[in-house]
Amino acid sequence: MAYRPATIEELAEMIRDAAVHGRSLAVSGTGSRPGIGPGAADADLDLTGLGGSIDHDPGELLLTLPASTSLDHVERLLARAGQCLAFEPPSPDAIWGLGHGTIGGAVASGLSGPRRPFAGACRDHVLGLSGVTGRGEIFTAGGKVLKNVTGFDLPRLLTGSRGTLAVLTQITLKVLPLAPAQATLQLPADTAAKAVRIMADALMVDGGITGAAWSEGEGEVQLRIESSPAVLPALVDAARARLPASRLIEGDASRGLWTATASLYGHARADEIIWRCPLPASRAPALAALLPPDARLRLDWAGALAWVLLPAGAADFDLHALVAQAAGRDGHAERLRGPASPIPARAPPEPGVAALSARVKALFDPADILSPAAAPGGAA
Structure with a gap:
């Protein structure tokens, strides 16, 4: 059995009907993230039919769009304006091979890419959300401005909730300008201990770093440096003067390297x-x-x-x-x-966390119908 609403009112009615009949719903868009997705349920709730207009205000660095918008489309739209999603959402395609998914899936999963320590997590860039709770109540939370929150910060709560509390229909995001110039330093490090020391040393002193990663197989640290074309060479030279001998990758080659780092492209073997x-x-x-x-x-x-x-x-x-x-x-x-295993995919939460999560779930979805088999939310 499957539901495919075309409007938010239809969605709310379908959720209310499912709650009355005790019918669980597997909330999904394109189904690109099965490892953290809805899991088994009595019926599928397919959100790909929920459209809507896109409102992009480049001057204010704001983007409001339907949750069903493909992630590819979002990134192309922003790139044309010289902007990007600051939390650099990883594509799920390299892991599950089911496409890049939607912006709703990216926000619902709450996962962030290499820029996370430098620009903030996904939840830090979600300004507003609209959707429907497990009660069938239509809501809008947050807005289009950054401000101090005095009440319940629903955008932060629902980011990373993985469809277990509410169905997201519209999202407002703060976006950032694309760095006009980028380069990557590659430094030798044959152990994790050496790599962590190099990355910590670089971050304490060197400016412009927006990515720091290490690959055991390649035995090298990768440091991404971004700035204006006029300033980037000086930042690179300053880092190279302090750090171990390095190789330099620039421009599109550097950008491709970090796309692969974010999503494990070329790093994870098919059966691993x-x-x-x-x-x-x-x-x-x-x-x-x-x-x-x-x-x-x-x-x-x-x-x-x-x-x-x-x-x-x-x-x-x-x-x-x-x-x-x-x-x-x-x-x-x-x-x-990974294949079926007696080892759980996620460790059970501590009793206090489990109790709090259950109370929040009861407020939003008292009938426990929204993706009850989904992975727990709150990813870093």
């Missing part, structure tokens, strides 16, 4: 199990030391995000235990892709 592990950067070397020899490690966010790639035969490997050993309660692991 993919784990995503946010943790304190200082604990990344400890995690690296605990990994089995056949694991592959990539670090982003200057070491605060670890991608662990395991061979297909390691489905029973408990990465939750390793992250807990390396980072305690300050880190967590989430399996985005």
Whole structure:
């Protein structure tokens, strides 16, 4: 059974009908993120029929658009105006191979790319949302200006909620200008410990850095530097004078490298199990030391995000235990892709967090019909 509303009023009516009959709904757009998506339900709620107009105000750096707008279209629209999504949403295509998805999926998943430590997370750029709760109530939250929030900050709450609290229909985002010039320094580092030290050293002193990552297989740190064409050479020279010997990649080659870094293009093999592990950067070397020899490690966010790639035969490997050993309660692991396993994709939340989440869920979706099998939200 499937629902495909064409208007927000139809959507609200469908949700109310499902609640009355106790029918759970798998909330999805193009279905590009199955690893964190709706999971099994009594009926599919297909949101691709919900259209609407796009309002882009380049002068105010504002973009309001339907949640069903494809991510590709959003990025092309902004690029024509010399702008971008500041949180650099990773494409899910390299992980699941089902396309780039929609802007609604990007916001609902709450995932951010390499620019996250420097420009903020996805939730920091969502100014307003419209949608329908699990009660069938149409709502609009936030607006088109940055301001202090004195009440319940619904845009931040719903960003990363993965369709479990409300169905998003319209989103207002703060966008940023594209950097006019970009270059990447590649520095040798054969261990995670060396890589984290280099990235921390660079971030404490050098200006213009908007990306810091490391690949174990390539044995090198990547530092992205962005600025105006007039200033970029001086920033690059200053960094190269302080840091270990490096190679320089410029322009489109640099941009392509970071697109691949954000979404694991060319890094994850087709049969590998993919784990995503946010943790304190200082604990990344400890995690690296605990990994089995056949694991592959990539670090982003200057070491605060670890991608662990395991061979297909390691489905029973408990990465939750390793992250807990390396980072305690300050880190967590989430399996985005892999075969069925007795190891859960996500560790159960602590009792206090679980209780609070249940109370919030009851406020928005008391009948528990919206994506009840979806992965828990709140991704970093």
